[in-house]
Amino acid sequence: MNSGAALAPSLDPTESSVRLLFSCTPAFGHFLPLVPLARAAHRAGHDVAVMTSAGMASVVAAELPDASFLAAGPMPDVLFTEVARRHPAADDAGVPGDPARVAELFAGVRVDLTMDDAVEAAGAWAPDLVVAEAVDFVGPLVARLLGIPTAVVAFGPALPEEFTSPMFLVAASRYAARGVAPEPPLAVIDPTPTLLQDPAWRPGPALLPLRAEPHRRDGESAVTGRHSGDGAVPTVLVTLGTVFADDALLQGIIASIAPGTAEVVATVGVLPDAVLPEDTATVHYERFRPMAELLEGVDVVVTAGGAGTVLAALSQGIPLVLIPQGADQPINAGRAAAAGVGLLVDHADAVGDAVQQVVADPRFAVAAKAVRDEIEARPSPDDVIAALAHRWSDEPASTRPTHPIDDQQRSTR
Structure with a gap:
């Protein structure tokens, strides 16, 4: 109970x-x-x-x-x-x-x-x-x-x-x-x-x-079946939220993740007329969707540090790479890094290496699961x-x- x-x-x-x-x-x-x-x-x-x-x-x-x-x-x-x-x-x-x-x-x-x-x-x-x-x-x-x-x-x-x-x-x-x-x-x-x-x-x-709960449409079930891929490479969600969803930053982050090292799911924000880039062999683009759907099968979340994204990812025990841009994001990102649930970076070209560190070091996943357990209680x-x-x-x-x-x-x- x-x-x-x-x-x-x-x-x-x-x-x-x-x-x-x-x-x-x-x-x-x-x-x-x-x-x-x-x-x-x-x-x-x-x-x-x-x-x-x-x-x-x-x-x-x-x-x-x-x-x-x-x-x-x-x-x-x-x-x-x-x-x-x-x-x-x-x-x-x-x-x-x-x-x-x-x-x-x-x-x-x-x-x-x-x-x-x-x-x-x-x-x-x-x-x-x-x-x-x-x-x-x-x-x-x-x-x-x-x-x-x-x-x-x-x-x-x-x-x-x-x-x-x-x-x-x-x-x-x-x-x-x-x-x-x-x-x-x-x-x-x-x-x-x-x-x-x-x-x-x-x-x-x-x-x-x-x-804390990931955003979901009313009536949807809780997130289940994560890590549904074959596990050959980690799945990385790159989402910069709804205010700082800058395309140049997004593309810089994606470019930093070496092909073959991860499957990438990237969101392009909430604007209905935003151009949705074409998918590649290792990158799939999504418009705004509830986080409960986006988090399925994800191993690492790359985020600007919005509170909703940080809490949603951690509610599922998923570690983070944080690249704050403004508003309260530096505060959220700093607290997440201090809790050991992710790495804080200040340049897009540092994200790829940070993702590999988070995947390779089990301490990040352990810390993220500890936060998940506290959230669930x-x-x-x-x-x-x-x-x-x-x-x-x-x-x-x-x-x-x-x-x-x-x-x-x-x-x-």
């Missing part, structure tokens, strides 16, 4: 359902970590809605067809443009990398350009609880205005204070502008095993541990949703903040 059984009993069927609003930055890597929890909430009979940019509507519908969709705010291209306008030193890729610009993106620009839509949409839907991914500052502010609690979903190793403090400082000014103050979350849902956290990390009192999404619902129902109503928006919306529910 996994440790999730100790979190909380199953929700009593006689209990009323909870209206859960899942809120996220409009990007795959921020939305997909919420999907298993949203599906679990729906299975438990709760009402589920997702709030993010209208440009994510088709993605949300494909993953969560039973959820209500609340459109609020622009897509990342608009956000990056505004960050660059406010901070002209933004890098060429348009993706802020230093703490000040990261804070401006998530806690400043996105809040400024999204809040009016979000307050109106969420107020009309009238949730009981907002579940927000870790760098979504829109959902928690909306929750504060509606007088309801927030649960926060982490998606990788804890960010250092040099990144979190500027974000909270910028966010605090947006709360003050609307006449409220931040409050601690009801729960912090964390899929990151302790083996990947900094040694100084300590769990807070609101922690709800979660079992953590509570399932169904366990976590049950615990969250009980935590919400046990919270005294008198301790919840109140706001005129809350009173108005609840009177019309």
Whole structure:
């Protein structure tokens, strides 16, 4: 039995359902970590809605067809443009990398350009609880205005204070502008095993541990039958995620892997009009697919270090070669390397040799399987949703903040 059984009993069927609003930055890597929890909430009979940019509507519908969709705010291209306008030193890729610009993106620009839509949409839907991914500052502010609690979903190793403090400082000014103050979350849902956290990390009192799972379409079975090839050479998955899927970098990585030393599966990102290169004798290209499908039969994953890819690979005990490009990837990659589950490289031409080292040295596979075992022992999404619902129902109503928006919306529910 996994440790999730100790979190909380199953929700009593006689209990009323909870209206859960899942809120996220409009990007795959921020939305997909919420999907298993949203599906679990729906299975438990709760009402589920997702709030993010209208440009994510088709993605949300494909993953969560039973959820209500609340459109609020622009897509990342608009956000990056505004960050660059406010901070002209933004890098060429348009993706802020230093703490000040990261804070401006998530806690400043996105809040400024999204809040009016979000307050109106969420107020009309009238949730009981907002579940927000870790760098979504829109959902928690909306929750504060509606007088309801927030649960926060982490998606990788804890960010250092040099990144979190500027974000909270910028966010605090947006709360003050609307006449409220931040409050601690009801729960912090964390899929990151302790083996990947900094040694100084300590769990807070609101922690709800979660079992990380590879992204899969609803209804698909768990990953089985890995290492299905003949084993003559290792199978290597090269995936740079959905933001840093640069073709030149991808081709440089593939070129570094000597023909005959590995079978390569390479993803080309999420853009539907992206050119899919022709397969070769040893390289097969894939468009965006659920990680649960891509990981079957894989011996090593080459990744830029996105949290979702790192956790997905390690949930299957697959070691890594990490070539971080930006955002939180250096943090995730550094923690993975420190845990002994992979090698960290800084140039594409070093990847091939690193792959061979990871394959040849059994210590990497042993360390990856240790992380897998810790992940498997953590509570399932169904366990976590049950615990969250009980935590919400046990919270005294008198301790919840109140706001005129809350009173108005609840009177019309």
